Amino acid sequence: MFYGALVWDPWLIVVQIVCLQCLYYLTLGLFLAILVGTRVSRMSLVYFFDYATVTISTVTGWCVIASFVLSALASAGYLLLLIERSKKCLDFSVTLYIVHLFICIGYGGWPSSITWWVVNGTGIGVMALLGEYLCMRRELQEIKIPTARYRSNV
Numbered sequence: 001m002f003y004g005a006l007v008w009d010p011w012l013i014v015v016q017i018v019c020l021q022c023l024y025y026l027t028l029g030l031f032l033a034i035l036v037g038t039r040v041s042r043m044s045l046v047y048f049f050d051y052a053t054v055t056i057s058t059v060t061g062w063c064v065i066a067s068f069v070l071s072a073l074a075s076a077g078y079l080l081l082l083i084e085r086s087k088k089c090l091d092f093s094v095t096l097y098i099v100h101l102f103i104c105i106g107y108g109g110w111p112s113s114i115t116w117w118v119v120n121g122t123g124i125g126v127m128a129l130l131g132e133y134l135c136m137r138r139e140l141q142e143i144k145i146p147t148a149r150y151r152s153n154v
Helices: 008-037 058-082 085-109 114-137
Strands: none
Touching: 008 058, 008 085, 058 085, 058 114, 085 114
């Protein structure tokens, strides 16, 4: 966790993006299984990637929304573990949601639901701001320097 000379390592950035994306979808899957899986007869990728499931008109839709928001909260913790720098949190948060947007477009077309946009915009905000806060707290911690005690022969 030493932040000396800044070295640009594109492979590290790609690995961090892939790990963050995987952890996000694993967490989203867990929350969807807990909140939505108990309400529907069969779970599918529709709840991950189809904008029509993110709705406020049904209880299941509210459970999907809660799953997305809870995943954003958990992903802020992943930013703390994987990224460790507060100034990079916004970049990685937006990248995660842009990749999610492209996957959603490929799966079900352009998201035309305003609810989908509000939920994902809120997710970006929650993930970025909480991630920055957590990373800043870690960056501002006092650095403990071990001291050696020497005996004087005087």
